[in-house]
Amino acid sequence: RRRVVIDTDPGLDDAVAILHALNCGRFDVLGLTTVAGNIGLDVVTRNAGRLLALMGRGDIPVFAGAAEPLVRKGIDEAAIHGDDGLGCVILPEPAAAPGEDAVGWLADLLAREEPGTVDIFALGPLTNVATLVLLHPAAANRIGRIIAMGGAIDEKGNVGPRSEFNLACDPEAADIVLRAGLDLTLVPLDVTRRVRADRDYVAGLRASGVAGETAAGLIEAYFHNATGRESRPLHDPCVMLLALAPEMFRIETRDLAVDLGGGPDAGALVGEGDTVAVKVAMGVDADAALALLAGGLA
Ligand code: BDR
Numbered sequence: 001r002r003r004v005v006i007d008t009d010p011g012l013d014d015a016v017a018i019l020h021a022l023n024c025g026r027f028d029v030l031g032l033t034t035v036a037g038n039i040g041l042d043v044v045t046r047n048a049g050r051l052l053a054l055m056g057r058g059d060i061p062v063f064a065g066a067a068e069p070l071v072r073k074g075i076d077e078a079a080i081h082g083d084d085g086l087g088c089v090i091l092p093e094p095a096a097a098p099g100e101d102a103v104g105w106l107a108d109l110l111a112r113e114e115p116g117t118v119d120i121f122a123l124g125p126l127t128n129v130a131t132l133v134l135l136h137p138a139a140a141n142r143i144g145r146i147i148a149m150g151g152a153i154d155e156k157g158n159v160g161p162r163s164e165f166n167l168a169c170d171p172e173a174a175d176i177v178l179r180a181g182l183d184l185t186l187v188p189l190d191v192t193r194r195v196r197a198d199r200d201y202v203a204g205l206r207a208s209g210v211a212g213e214t215a216a217g218l219i220e221a222y223f224h225n226a227t228g229r230e231s232r233p234l235h236d237p238c239v240m241l242l243a244l245a246p247e248m249f250r251i252e253t254r255d256l257a258v259d260l261g262g263g264p265d266a267g268a269l270v271g272e273g274d275t276v277a278v279k280v281a282m283g284v285d286a287d288a289a290l291a292l293l294a295g296g297l298a
């Protein structure tokens, strides 16, 4: 079982990803670190604790991280994820108060553990990971691998014409993480928009125990703000799926830089300028990925 820290801003699809990671039995989740993204830091931190309480895993610590991007102002997504970030799905309260200083905790953990044995699944803006790189570079170098949901390569963006939310929230953080020389794999919209839940898929999840039933409710809420859509993309769960079954994905190396300008495409991944080679998931066997997710939630 890979030992992982999930850095997250739950968020509906974050929540589905966390439930899957906790339920599938294939990861040893060492902690959840939170970052403002889909909604403010206090809300996402409480949500992380609520998901752990639901799954009877109050033993897993939650640490609050960055409340703001490194230099810019955040983007509010309450219209998509609901004012509580989780579409008003009913969950228990956290079993314990969260810790503070996610980055300090992560640095201590990485310093303590064998190098290369702790992975990071990054499901939100990269503010915490970038702060780790800036403040604790030796600890950052001990990360096993980082799999991060973010970016749009050939696909159009979901914030600007070419920019994707997680990277658009904190372009400077994304730039730092891309250049840090870490074992990083990006999972962009090119892949996550192919892994879609339709109503039948949700109905299947609903019949499959507490993780599946809650995931069904979360995805259902994700339909509410997308009237007329027949299916919804499951962005963040793709990170866990790639960790479990890399053979289901087509991973390419691309030369990329982050747009650090002030326009609508700030945070977009571009192929020109001062680029670095980055591993990017560009294709997926969507049916196999959806089956793996459903299996892990059941
Ligand atoms: C990403 O943005 C957030 O809204 C989702 O949780 C996901 O991490 C998709 O662009």
Ligand code: CA
Residues within 6 Å of the ligand: 008, 009, 010, 011, 013, 014, 037, 038, 123, 124, 236
């Ligand atoms: Ca997210």
